[in-house]
Amino acid sequence: MGLTKTEIFTEEQNQLSTLLKAMAHPARIAILQRIILSNTCICGDLVGELGLAQATISQHLKELKTAGIIQGTIEGVSVCYCINPKTWKLLEEQLGAFLGSYKGETPCC
Amino acid sequence: MGLTKTEIFTEEQNQLSTLLKAMAHPARIAILQRIILSNTCICGDLVGELGLAQATISQHLKELKTAGIIQGTIEGVSVCYCINPKTWKLLEEQLGAFLGSYKGETPCC
DNA sequence: AATATTAATCGTAATATTGCAATATAAAGC
DNA sequence: GCTTTATATTGCAATATTACGATTAATATT
Secondary structure, three states, X not given: OOOOOXXXXXXXXXXXXXXXXXHOOHHHHHHHHHHHHOOOOOOOXXXXXXXXXXXXXXXXHHHHHHOOOEEEEEEOOEEXXXXXXXXXXHHXXXXXXXXXXXXXXXXXX | OOOOOHHHOOHHHHHHHHHHHHHOOHHHHHHHXXXXXXXXXXXXXXXXXXXXXXXXXXHXXXXXXXXXXXXXXXXXXXXXXXXXXXXXXXXXXHHHHHHHXXXXXXXXX
């Protein structure tokens, strides 16, 4: 097996879990934080700043890009990455609705 | 390899990624939604409602419990699961701070 | 005591992820 | 052209995840 049964779940559940999975790694959280912090888009500075190999960083960036969380445009020799506002908004909405649906009123167990 | 280099990242980055990872599966999102929906804590009803085997559901529940997102107490023969309010709050705070740190003012690329 | 019910655990197969070295690609400068 | 710089891709090894059947442990019910 080892294969998620996506056909069983709703479109929303699959979409949210895909976005969460893309962020569910410390390196990718660190990358996103860096991108957000430097309002001027950074590129391969990450390789120096995080303690990971260039190939590894590139892979993580690709995953974030595939999930639609970031976008990158070629800037001469380097590549400029930044947040995809649309996906970020979607994530905020979906997650907000999900997390907000729990009102911790009645602790049952 | 196949081993995340947690020692490179901050405590917060690791903690948040762990929580996100625990939720980053459609089945676990579905389980959490069920638990939230039925304010009376459900137990093995999940097996009937989701299309997954009992062993699989039990495994997902264990993961959520290990991450501290839910808690379960034995209720005779069955087990009663519910949200861990403390972790849920933490998640809301950490995620809120993270997602909120991006103000989509200046779209750079 | 014998049996049924509920949930956890074990064992296993299929697949995915993480990380890196090595190599490839693409653009800019000489 | 060649060289440098920046990023992507490939191939691989180690480990993790997903899912399930079978079994086990614990409590209920008869």
